[in-house]
Amino acid sequence: MSGTDDNAIVAARNFVASLPHCRALGMVVEAAGDGVATLSMPYSEALIGDPGTGVIHGGAISALMDTSGGVAVLSHSTGAAMTATMDLRIDYMRAAEPGGRITARAHCRHVTRSVAFVRAEAFDEMPGSGPVAVANGAFALERATDP
Amino acid sequence: MKRPEPIQVVKQRRDAALRALMNGVPYIRFLGIAFDRRGDELTGVLHYDEKLIGNPGLPALHGGATAAFLEVTATMTLCWATLWDDLEAGRIDVATLSASQPTRLPKTIDFTVDYLRSGLPRDAYARARVNRSGRRYASVHVEGWQDNRDRLFAQATGHFLMPPRA
Numbered sequence: 001m002s003g004t005d006d007n008a009i010v011a012a013r014n015f016v017a018s019l020p021h022c023r024a025l026g027m028v029v030e031a032a033g034d035g036v037a038t039l040s041m042p043y044s045e046a047l048i049g050d051p052g053t054g055v056i057h058g059g060a061i062s063a064l065m066d067t068s069g070g071v072a073v074l075s076h077s078t079g080a081a082m083t084a085t086m087d088l089r090i091d092y093m094r095a096a097e098p099g100g101r102i103t104a105r106a107h108c109r110h111v112t113r114s115v116a117f118v119r120a121e122a123f124d125e126m127p128g129s130g131p132v133a134v135a136n137g138a139f140a141l142e143r144a145t146d147p
Numbered sequence: 148m149k150r151p152e153p154i155q156v157v158k159q160r161r162d163a164a165l166r167a168l169m170n171g172v173p174y175i176r177f178l179g180i181a182f183d184r185r186g187d188e189l190t191g192v193l194h195y196d197e198k199l200i201g202n203p204g205l206p207a208l209h210g211g212a213t214a215a216f217l218e219v220t221a222t223m224t225l226c227w228a229t230l231w232d233d234l235e236a237g238r239i240d241v242a243t244l245s246a247s248q249p250t251r252l253p254k255t256i257d258f259t260v261d262y263l264r265s266g267l268p269r270d271a272y273a274r275a276r277v278n279r280s281g282r283r284y285a286s287v288h289v290e291g292w293q294d295n296r297d298r299l300f301a302q303a304t305g306h307f308l309m310p311p312r313a
Contacts, residue, residue, distance in 0.1 A: 018203055019200070019201050019202070019203065019209065020197050020198050020199070020200040020201075020203065020209075021198060021199055021200055021201045021208075021211060021212050022209070023198070024198035025211075045173060046173050046174070046176075046177040047173070047177060048172070048173040048174060049172060049173075049174045049252075050172075051171045051172060051173070052251065056174070057172070057174035057215065057218075058215075058218060058255045058258065059174060059178070059211070059212075059214060059215020059216075059218050060174065060211075060215065062211050062214040062215060062218070062258070063209060063210075063211020063212065063214070063215060064211070065211075066209070066210045066211040066214065067201075067209075067211060082202075082204075084202075084210075084262070084265065085210040085260075085262050086261075086262055087259070087260065087261050087262065088210065088214065088259070088260050088262075089257065089258070089259040089260075090214075090257060090258050090259075091256070091257045092254070092255050092256060092257065092258075095254075
């Protein structure tokens with residue numbers, strides 16, 4: 001249903017816009033709904049982690065993947081009111097191409113009453129090169145109905 | 148026996164080398180990270196700023212900011228540890244370290260963060276321990292805390308690819 005998806009995107013955009021760290025990194029919600037979220041972030045010289053190559057720091061990609069994981073959890077039909085990262089492992093496969101946007105797509109692989117298991121992949125603008133990073137995380141769920 | 152160097156000479160050399168390492172990385176400045184040095188031991192300090200917040204309701208630090216802080220502390224500690232002997236033996240000239248060629252930093256292979264409690268809206272500290280450092284790979288553990296050293300708010304382990312030795 002596109003109506004539901006539109007609501008999910010609006011909710012996700014409002015959520016991300018309310019987070020100062022995401023604003024500082026310029027994160028944008030591209031898509032959200034049914035436990036899947038895609039967020040992107042522009043290249044910025046402030047984010048460079050390796051001055052020799054201009055490649056952005058892994059920490060910035062980690063923040064993008066963490067946020068996309070959280071948005072994926074909140075967009076899941078289980079109806080979590082809030083979520084917090086318990087654990088996140090990131091594999092840095094290759095350096096992101098300097099100058100381009102980074103896009104991360106996260107999806108809930110499994111959701112229990114209190115935990116969501118999430119996988120995320122981050123891409124740069126190099127077509128066919130595979131992800132720059134892959135993440136797996138466990139997110140704690142808080143439900144509005146919890147006593 | 149060789150006379151010990153004057154304290155100013157020692158401090159100046161070590162602090163200049165540390166500054167040279169840090170100043171080259173824009174993201175360290177963006178996050179507001181500084182390093183406290185006691186001899187060869189480094190403590191990362193994440194100076195609180197509103198832009199680090201990821202949950203305005205609580206409020207709490209963003210998990211991504213925490214992860215980045217721990218990763219920066221791990222990388223700098225690793226880099227510092229590999230540099231130390233050469234620096235102290237006079238095999239590295241601090242002037243060339245700061246100026247022309249940017250230091251070749253270790254590359255993160257993987258990084259796993261364990262979030263133990265939410266990061267409060269105040270300064271955070273981190274110290275890393277290099278558990279294994281080989282010619283090509285290193286394994287580093289890092290602990291982050293705020294008010295109380297024994298109550299960690301996050302910890303992490305990462306593997307790093309070492310830069311080829313010049």
